[in-house]
Amino acid sequence: MxxxxxxxxxxxxxxxxxxxxAAQTATKTFHLAxxxxxGSFLTNSPNIAMLLPALAERGYKLxxxxxxxxxxxxxxxxxxxxxxxxxxxxxxxxxxxxxxxPAAAMKGNGIPTVVAxxxxxxxxxxxxxxxxxxxxxxxxxxxxxxxxxxxxLGLLKQAAPSIRKVAMLWNKKDLxxxxxxxxxxxxxxxxxxxxxxxxxxxxxxxADAFTAMDRNPPDAxxxxxxxxxxxxxxxxxxxxxxxxxxxIYESDPYVADGGLMSYGADRKESITRAASLIDKIFRGAKPxxxxxxxxxxxxxxxxxxxxKTIGLKIPAPVLALADEVIx
Numbered sequence: 001m002x003x004x005x006x007x008x009x010x011x012x013x014x015x016x017x018x019x020x021x022a023a024q025t026a027t028k029t030f031h032l033a034x035x036x037x038x039g040s041f042l043t044n045s046p047n048i049a050m051l052l053p054a055l056a057e058r059g060y061k062l063x064x065x066x067x068x069x070x071x072x073x074x075x076x077x078x079x080x081x082x083x084x085x086x087x088x089x090x091x092x093x094x095x096x097x098x099x100x101x102p103a104a105a106m107k108g109n110g111i112p113t114v115v116a117x118x119x120x121x122x123x124x125x126x127x128x129x130x131x132x133x134x135x136x137x138x139x140x141x142x143x144x145x146x147x148x149x150x151x152x153l154g155l156l157k158q159a160a161p162s163i164r165k166v167a168m169l170w171n172k173k174d175l176x177x178x179x180x181x182x183x184x185x186x187x188x189x190x191x192x193x194x195x196x197x198x199x200x201x202x203x204x205x206x207a208d209a210f211t212a213m214d215r216n217p218p219d220a221x222x223x224x225x226x227x228x229x230x231x232x233x234x235x236x237x238x239x240x241x242x243x244x245x246x247x248i249y250e251s252d253p254y255v256a257d258g259g260l261m262s263y264g265a266d267r268k269e270s271i272t273r274a275a276s277l278i279d280k281i282f283r284g285a286k287p288x289x290x291x292x293x294x295x296x297x298x299x300x301x302x303x304x305x306x307x308k309t310i311g312l313k314i315p316a317p318v319l320a321l322a323d324e325v326i327x
Contacts, residue, residue, distance in 0.1 A: 032067070114277045
């Protein structure tokens with residue numbers, strides 16, 4: 001074969017494969033659903049507003065070859081199993097789950113499910129057989145709760161060196177978050193910090209948690225993120241401000257809303273990687289064969305306005321560590 005003919009053949013092959021893939025995604029309409037323990041994530045919600053562009057970059061455009069249906073339990077966790085059955089009945093191609101309870105509801109129903117974030121350790125909770133080979137219908141983005149908890153508490157202690165006792169708030173009805181609390185408690189003990197455990201299960205439980213802190217005041221607060229604590233975050237911010245307590249949270253939206261500081265995975269990166277897993281599933285991959293991934297980018301964010309409100313001067317070395325400082 002002449003060199004010119006070979007180059008033309010190679011160029012033709014390079015063009016043909018993308019056209020075939022593009023045609024495959026264009027001719028079929030893929031149906032994606034989301035499942036949340038809280039409210040339904042509409043297309044203008046922050047998480048979906050990051051997910052849809054990431055899918056569009058991979059060839060799936062809403063209103064063209066992609067349909068999207070949100071499901072939310074409005075904190076009535078007993079509704080999740082029926083929602084999972086509804087999703088299965090509607091022949092959804094893939095589901096993105098936000099948190100452990102939604103992912104647990106989807107487990108075993110045969111619908112490919114991608115955990116975007118917030119489900120805790122998927123092996124410890126029984127969502128998957130192993131990170132490398134999940135073995136079922138669930139894959140997604142994981143986290144290393146022990147190392148993250150150690151880092152959070154270390155940053156909290158650097159910002160406020162005098163702290164000795166930390167109140168920990170978490171949703172005790174969420175197994176993923178309970179395991180994350182336990183990892184946080186273990187990390188605290190290793191750092192010589194006394195843990196004040198304050199598990200909540202309903203919005204009314206926050207009042208009981210605040211009463212417990214009134215009786216036995218902590219030096220700081222660490223709050224574990226899930227739908228329940230997110231919905232009640234302003235109450236925690238107000239309590240921390242009133243009692244001049246430094247607090248650390250698990251993701252930067254808390255700090256943007258008025259929390260003091262956060263350390264956690266870059267949510268945009270996690271959602272973008274979830275989109276990549278959804279793309280692979282749309283193209284025929286099985287979740288059982290798609291390893292759970294861990295985030296690679298973590299953000300440390302500080303709100304100086306909140307620090308001023310509680311009378312805390314953040315040491316310069318701690319400020320230097322921050323990826324973002326909100327003035």
